Each structure stands twice: as C-alpha cells, then as structure tokens.
Amino acid sequence: MSAQPQTIFFLGATGYLGSQFLLLLNSKLPDLHVIALVRNLTPERKEQLQNVYSNISFVEGTLDDDAIIQEQVAKADITINCASSDHNASVKSTLAGLETGSKNHPGKPPLYIHVSGCGIVSDNARGEPVEYVKEWSDIGLDLKQCDQTNTHLDSDIPIVEAGSRTENPVRTIIYFPAQIYGLGQGVQKTTLWLRIFLDMMKKLGFAGTWGPGANAMNNIHVKDCAMGLYLVLNAALEGKADEGPEGLYFAASSEPRMTYHAWTKVMGDYLHSKGIIKEGGSRPMPPEVVDPLGHYGWSLLGGNQFVKAERLARLGWEPVETKKLPLLESFPDALDEALKE
Known part of the structure; x- marks a missing residue:
C-alpha cells in the first residue's frame, strides 16, 4: 500500500x-x-x-x-x-x-x-x-x-x-x-433475502419456496x-x-448447504410459534407470488448454486463466524431483529 x-x-x-x-x-x-x-x-x-x-x-x-x-x-x-x-x-x-x-x-x-x-x-x-x-x-x-x-x-x-x-x-x-x-453490526442489521421472505410469509400466512424447494446453495x-x-x-x-x-x-463456506425447504421450514415454524403466521412448516408458494418475478425469480431462488471459494482460501480466509453459528441457528435472532425493523 x-x-x-x-x-x-x-x-x-x-x-x-x-x-x-x-x-x-x-x-x-x-x-x-x-x-x-x-x-x-x-x-x-x-x-x-x-x-x-x-x-x-x-x-x-x-x-x-x-x-x-x-x-x-x-x-x-x-x-x-x-x-x-x-x-x-x-x-x-x-x-x-x-x-x-x-x-x-x-x-x-x-x-x-x-x-x-x-x-x-x-x-x-x-x-x-x-x-x-x-x-x-x-x-x-x-x-x-x-x-x-x-x-x-x-x-x-x-x-x-x-x-x-x-x-x-x-x-x-x-x-x-x-x-x-447472520446479524450485522452496521447500519442495516439483517440481510435482504430474509426481509423479502419474511414479508412474503406474513402476507401469505405461511412459509414457502419456489417449487418444492429442493434446491440449495x-x-x-x-x-x-x-x-x-x-x-x-x-x-x-x-x-x-x-x-x-x-x-x-x-x-462461501463449505459448511452444509441447506435446501430452501429446510431453512424456510425453520422460519415458518419460528414465526408460527410467535403467532405471526397461521401455519408452521413450509410449502411451495402459489403462482401469484412467484410468477411476477418470472425467470429472474426461478433462476435466483429456484436453482442450485454450488461453489468453492478457492481464491479467498489463497489469501488465508477462513469462515470463522460461519462455523460458530450455522445458518439454521441464526434465524431466531435475525427474525426478531427483522420484525423490529
């Protein structure tokens, strides 16, 4: 420098x-x-x-x-x-x-x-x-x-x-x-996709996916x-x-990839337990929700995205915080924060 x-x-x-x-x-x-x-x-x-x-x-x-x-x-x-x-x-x-x-x-x-x-x-x-x-x-x-x-x-x-x-x-x-x-410490504390899915779930009354949600990243x-x-x-x-x-x-970390069905189910169960949505679990969202985003939505939210971060590894990077707090365990605090926002 x-x-x-x-x-x-x-x-x-x-x-x-x-x-x-x-x-x-x-x-x-x-x-x-x-x-x-x-x-x-x-x-x-x-x-x-x-x-x-x-x-x-x-x-x-x-x-x-x-x-x-x-x-x-x-x-x-x-x-x-x-x-x-x-x-x-x-x-x-x-x-x-x-x-x-x-x-x-x-x-x-x-x-x-x-x-x-x-x-x-x-x-x-x-x-x-x-x-x-x-x-x-x-x-x-x-x-x-x-x-x-x-x-x-x-x-x-x-x-x-x-x-x-x-x-x-x-x-x-x-x-x-x-x-x-995960919870950020900056100006915006929660990730955009969490807030988008939360908004959809509140409107629908249940958690959902693009198609069966077997895809992961x-x-x-x-x-x-x-x-x-x-x-x-x-x-x-x-x-x-x-x-x-x-x-x-x-x-990207090499921690286990979670299907969209798996993590939306965790969201659905948590929100249902707090009385925010009508049912727990997760199921495919209806056409009136997924169709407006067209191919963009299906590609981004209905596809698998498997990657290896080899160049970051060369710089000595390790996913320290990801190992401490896996994705599924992060939802209670993140959802509580997003609901406050």
Missing part, C-alpha cells in the same frame, strides 16, 4: 454487507478516505455512517444519478460497489467514470471492486431435486460459460471486459457472495463475508490480488 492515503468512492454504505465491511475497514485501514453515495442524506444517516467509519464524507444521490457517479468514480483511486448487483445503469456509469479516471491518470489505473452474487452459476432446477449439481470453482471461472440467462451476468461480463483492455486500463475484481446471513456469515472482501481489497492495495479475467472471487 502506498504511503499516501487513497480515496474510495463507495456505493451501498448503508446496506447490510456494505456497512459491516466499513466497520471492519475502520479497524484495519482507517487512513483510507471513503466518499459514500447516500440517498436522502439526513443528519441521522450521516451520524450512523460516521459511527461505522470515521474517515468518511458524503455525496447525496442514487444509483440512477449517472453524472454524479461518473464524476466521483473518475476522481477516486478505488470504487467499491456493495449496492445492487443488478443495477445495470450504475455499473455503466461506474465503467464510464473508470475509463475517464484512467485516461486522466496515465500509468495509475483505478481499482473497481464489484459485489455480485452466486446466482451466476444457478442450474435453474426450478426447486426440483436433481441427481447431480456442478460445483463451480472461482479458479478458471469464465463467466461466458455460465448460463447467460442467469442473474448478474449482464453487469459482470462488461466489468471483466473493462479489466481486460490495454487502452485506458482498469483494475477490476468481482466478489460473489453465497447466501449471506452455499452460505456465509456476514462477518466472514466482510472479512473476505477486506482481504481482497488489502491484497489489491499490495498488488497481490488476482484481477481482470482472473479477479473473480467466490465468498
């Missing part, structure tokens, strides 16, 4: 993973100056984020603010996107800003770390049991070999292409978390996920990270 403090333009600072990562960064690399893009920038939001990361300033805006994102990315040494992994417009704005920044600073290509997800490797099993599921490694991973109808790829592939060019070069890394869970505690992201950033600052076409990092 250079002696001069560097600047990070940060998207998703108030989110679940983003704010957990900033807490960790505050203890590890507090000299980095973070500029956070924040919508509805109230004094309360400023205070929340200053409590998470002390060396922070703010730009008010949203992921749709093309000019703001381009301007900030072009000025920053590093851009980290922990916001929506499927917001194509913000990715295009970011890539345009990176190209401008690279052009304005010859010999000093900017770094872009983008948080995507393991939905790229979904087998689209539609919740049905299957005899064989491929386990994907991030070593030798080629995004163009994934099912091109899967989520995230329309944003991820242009990022890899940007990190492959020689004119106005950009350093790119994509981070692919598995099913993130790897999981990772939010603290382990944040640590992995920190290790990737630190390796990049030291010039030791895999980047460009090789800069693809799965973030």
